[in-house]
Amino acid sequence: MAGEVPRVSGVEERGQARRALAQVRVVGSFLQLRWASILVVAIALATYFAFANSAFLTGSNILVIASFLAEVAIITAGEVMLMVCGEIDLSVGFVYALAPFVMYFAWNDAGLPLSIGVLLALVASAIIGLVNGLVTVVLRVPSFVTTMGMAFLLYGLTLTVSGAFPVQTPQQNTRFAEVMGHGQVAELLWAVAVIVVVQVGLSYTRWGLYTISTGGNILGASEAGVNVGRVKIANFMVAAVLAGFAGILAAFRITSIDPTAGGFDIMFRAVAAAVIGGTALAGGAGTVTGGFIGALVLAILLDGFTLEGIEAKTFNMILGIAILIAMILNVTLQRRRQQGTL
Amino acid sequence: MSITGPGGGAASDGVVDPIRVEHIGKRFGAVVALRDVTMTLHKGEVLGLIGDNGAGKSTLIKIITGFHQPDSGSIFIDGVEMRLHSVSHARSLGIETVYQDLALIPGLSVYHNMFLKRERLFDPLPLLRNGQMKREARQYLHEMGVEVPSVDAPAAQLSGGQRQAIAMARAVYSKAKVLLLDEPLAAMGAKEGALILDLIGKLKERGDVSIIIIAHNYAQVLEVADRINLLRHGTIFLDKRAAETSTQELTEVVVEEYRRSRRSV
Numbered sequence: 247m248a249g250e251v252p253r254v255s256g257v258e259e260r261g262q263a264r265r266a267l268a269q270v271r272v273v274g275s276f277l278q279l280r281w282a283s284i285l286v287v288a289i290a291l292a293t294y295f296a297f298a299n300s301a302f303l304t305g306s307n308i309l310v311i312a313s314f315l316a317e318v319a320i321i322t323a324g325e326v327m328l329m330v331c332g333e334i335d336l337s338v339g340f341v342y343a344l345a346p347f348v349m350y351f352a353w354n355d356a357g358l359p360l361s362i363g364v365l366l367a368l369v370a371s372a373i374i375g376l377v378n379g380l381v382t383v384v385l386r387v388p389s390f391v392t393t394m395g396m397a398f399l400l401y402g403l404t405l406t407v408s409g410a411f412p413v414q415t416p417q418q419n420t421r422f423a424e425v426m427g428h429g430q431v432a433e434l435l436w437a438v439a440v441i442v443v444v445q446v447g448l449s450y451t452r453w454g455l456y457t458i459s460t461g462g463n464i465l466g467a468s469e470a471g472v473n474v475g476r477v478k479i480a481n482f483m484v485a486a487v488l489a490g491f492a493g494i495l496a497a498f499r500i501t502s503i504d505p506t507a508g509g510f511d512i513m514f515r516a517v518a519a520a521v522i523g524g525t526a527l528a529g530g531a532g533t534v535t536g537g538f539i540g541a542l543v544l545a546i547l548l549d550g551f552t553l554e555g556i557e558a559k560t561f562n563m564i565l566g567i568a569i570l571i572a573m574i575l576n577v578t579l580q581r582r583r584q585q586g587t588l
Numbered sequence: 589m590s591i592t593g594p595g596g597g598a599a600s601d602g603v604v605d606p607i608r609v610e611h612i613g614k615r616f617g618a619v620v621a622l623r624d625v626t627m628t629l630h631k632g633e634v635l636g637l638i639g640d641n642g643a644g645k646s647t648l649i650k651i652i653t654g655f656h657q658p659d660s661g662s663i664f665i666d667g668v669e670m671r672l673h674s675v676s677h678a679r680s681l682g683i684e685t686v687y688q689d690l691a692l693i694p695g696l697s698v699y700h701n702m703f704l705k706r707e708r709l710f711d712p713l714p715l716l717r718n719g720q721m722k723r724e725a726r727q728y729l730h731e732m733g734v735e736v737p738s739v740d741a742p743a744a745q746l747s748g749g750q751r752q753a754i755a756m757a758r759a760v761y762s763k764a765k766v767l768l769l770d771e772p773l774a775a776m777g778a779k780e781g782a783l784i785l786d787l788i789g790k791l792k793e794r795g796d797v798s799i800i801i802i803a804h805n806y807a808q809v810l811e812v813a814d815r816i817n818l819l820r821h822g823t824i825f826l827d828k829r830a831a832e833t834s835t836q837e838l839t840e841v842v843v844e845e846y847r848r849s850r851r852s853v
Contacts, residue, residue: 450715452707455700462695469690471676471705530695 284523284539288546295550302553309430313499314545316433317342320492321516322523322537323444324485329520330448331474331481332461332529333389335378338489338516340400341371342508345490346415346497347408353416360417364426364494371490372483374400379479389482397510408505415497427495436495437538440488445534457481461529518569519544543568603631604667606766606798607652607683612661613822614647621647623822625661629766632795634788636813636830638806640842643819645802649768652800653685654678666765682765686772691755694744698736699725701743702758732757733790734783749780753787760797767791767799773808781808788812806838820845 295302321338328335345367352363378396382389417423427433448454459467460474468474489508497503523540525532544565551561607629614622622644629635639645650656652663654672662669665681672678675685692701699718700707702725708717725739734753736746743751752772759767769788773781789812791797803809809816810830818826818841826833826841 446715450718452709452714452716455696455704455707455716458695459693459704462693463690466690466693467704469675469687471679530693 284536284543288539288543291543291546291550295546295553299550299553302550307549307553311545311549312431312434314548315541316437317492317496318512318515318519318544319437319538319541320440320495321485321489321512322519322541323440323534324481324488325516326520326523326525326532326534326537327444327448327457327481328389328485329517329525329527330461330529330532331457331478332464333382333478333482334393334517334527335375335482335485335489336390336393336510336513337374337378337396337400338485339508339510339513340397340404341374341486341489342493342496342512343505344374344400344404345371345493346503347404347413347505349494349497350413350416350503351407354413360422367494368487368490371486374490375483375486376479378486379482382482383475383478397513401509404505408503410505412502412504415501415503418498418501423498427498428501433495433499436491440491441534441538444484444488448534453477453480458530461526462531515544515565516541518565522568605630605664606666607800608664608667609648609652609658610662610664612648612651612658612663614644614651614656614658620822622651622658625819625822625824627817627824627827629798629800630815631798632792633814634792634799634801634812636806636809636816637800637802637819638804638809638816638838639819640845641804644822645819646770648819649685649770649800649802652678653683653768682763683768684759684762684764684766685768685770686752686755686759687770691758692743692746692751695742697740697742698729698746698754699739701754702728702739702761704758706762728761729754729757732760732787734787747780749776749783752776752784756784756787756791760791765797767797769799769801771803772801773803773805785812807835810835810838 292302301307321342325335325338348367348370349360349363352358352366353360358366374396378389378393381387381392415423418428425432427436448457456467456472456474456477459470459472460477464474493508496507500507519540520532520537521527521540522543523533523536523538525537547564547568548561551564605628608627610626612622612625613620625644625648627635627637627648637645637648647656651658651672654675654677657672663672664670665672665683670681672681693704696704699722703721708720708724709715710717722739729736729739732753734750734757736750736754743754746754756767756769756772772784772788776784785808788799788801791799792812792814801809801813806816810833813830815829816826816833816838817824818838820826820841826838
């Protein structure tokens with residue numbers, strides 16, 4: 247879709263300069279196009295399913311999509327920040343499962359107010375992120391490995407403390423529960439709020455600049471005086487807190503707390519959403535909004551094919567193909583970008 | 589302390605030299621990188637530091653930027669003897685190094701790169717004043733004659749020459765007093781190289797900054813340098829005004845070096 251660079255005849259030098267310029271422009275528009283193309287894909291999918299199945303555009307189904315979307319989108323927002331600074335967190339799905347148990351035990355066993363329980367759950371999530379960050383940055387274990395270890399550790403921990411049984415989410419019919427995810431659009435509103443805040447953080451604060459710098463050119467960033475270790479550790483904490491928060495919202499939505507919820511499944515969905523949304527796995531580039539649209543695409547696919555009666559196995563194939571296509575685009579773009587600078 | 593250069597240097601009529609190193613020695617294990625280097629950078633001048641691979645150029649530069657500490661000798665910054673603990677210490681004294689590849693963040697726009705670590709904010713809000721940074725970057729780059737397609741363009745889309753020019757402009761904009769350019773023209777076409785040489789010329793004209801160019805290719809350095817120091821075997825072998833030497837003379841030195849090396853093999 248990038249098209250051929252027009253051949254310019256005439257003086258060789260000028261031709262070269264113009265070709266280079268044309269290539270820069272092509273790459274530039276391709277970048278924007280790619281961002282827009284994800285949205286186009288989302289709209290095209292929605293249109294297709296709307297025609298294919300009359301149930302798709304009903305209010306109740308849109309709420310189903312929203313609930314598929316919201317939790318993944320919130321986790322994706324944190325994962326995007328982490329991936330932009332050049333790291334990844336494979337343990338987010340298990341923070342998602344553990345956090346509501348922390349809340350539950352604070353309320354049930356320690357007798358604290360539920361809101362304090364939520365707060366403690368988020369603090370616990372932040373500590374997990376801090377540990378991930380410290381092990382990765384200070385002990386220099388690749389984050390892929392650090393967070394994989396953390397994933398299994400948390401999984402075992404959650405199963406142990408819960409006795410492998412789900413519990414009822416407390417205070418189901420309160421206003422608090424409504425706000426915390428039980429209300430029909432509460433989760434979606436939280437997701438939109440998170441996306442706006444994190445995207446503003448990425449685009450309009452120092453924090454975002456340093457995150458992009460750390461992932462894009464870690465030597466250059468630290469040469470310029472950016473504390474790259476701190477940037478990474480804090481983003482690990484952001485990713486974990488958002489995952490824990492998504493888990494709490496889910497607990498209120500579903501009204502029970504399941505020790506096997508989330509896991510690698512929701513983590514991979516978040517990473518896939520980030521990648522489909524244009525976040526570079528190698529770091530240095532990505533948008534939270536893109537990740538949100540990526541999560542939307544996945545939610546529409548999941549819901550649409552469920553309505554069509556396609557089973558989970560097939561859905562995984564479709565998910566796989568979607569990720570492959572996104573990655574091929576990603577790599578192609580990177581190559582073009584390098585050509586543009588040559 | 590001594591102010592004049594070690595022979596052949598420009599007269600520095602009472603003006604304090606931004607950098608002077610005296611009798612610097614540095615060894616790494618059994619390898620002697622620098623034997624005895626005395627070198628002066630006068631205010632506002634462009635000094636070309638040339639030498640073969642292994643002559644000690646990069647060691648000397650890393651000592652001046654605080655990355656390595658010398659085993660012997662002393663460093664004077666603005667006439668005051670200093671011990672440079674770290675790169676950031678040297679930077680706080682106004683000594684900035686510009687590397688060709690290291691300098692910019694590919695994913696950030698030109699103006700964000702220009703302002704990295706000295707962002708303008710809407711105080712007390714933590715939000716970036718992008719509009720103002722854009723304007724300042726555009727104006728400053730224009731003044732410097734650095735042409736980019738747009739200050740909004742990510743650095744990844746720029747040519748090597750443009751990136752380097754922006755990195756240099758950034759260093760000067762951040763009030764660097766001494767600019768160390770490490771092989772600024774390596775792997776660069778004639779046109780790109782001309783861009784950098786023009787910028788160096790411009791900086792020299794403005795006179796706010798003194799520059800050391802570390803280079804392999806002395807023909808290009810002679811174009812723009814006021815003075816040439818040739819490093820050989822860990823010591824300054826030749827110190828002349830650029831006008832008083834020539835590519836021929838410098839080639840002679842290097843060729844003779846090769847002859848001797850072959851004989852000794």
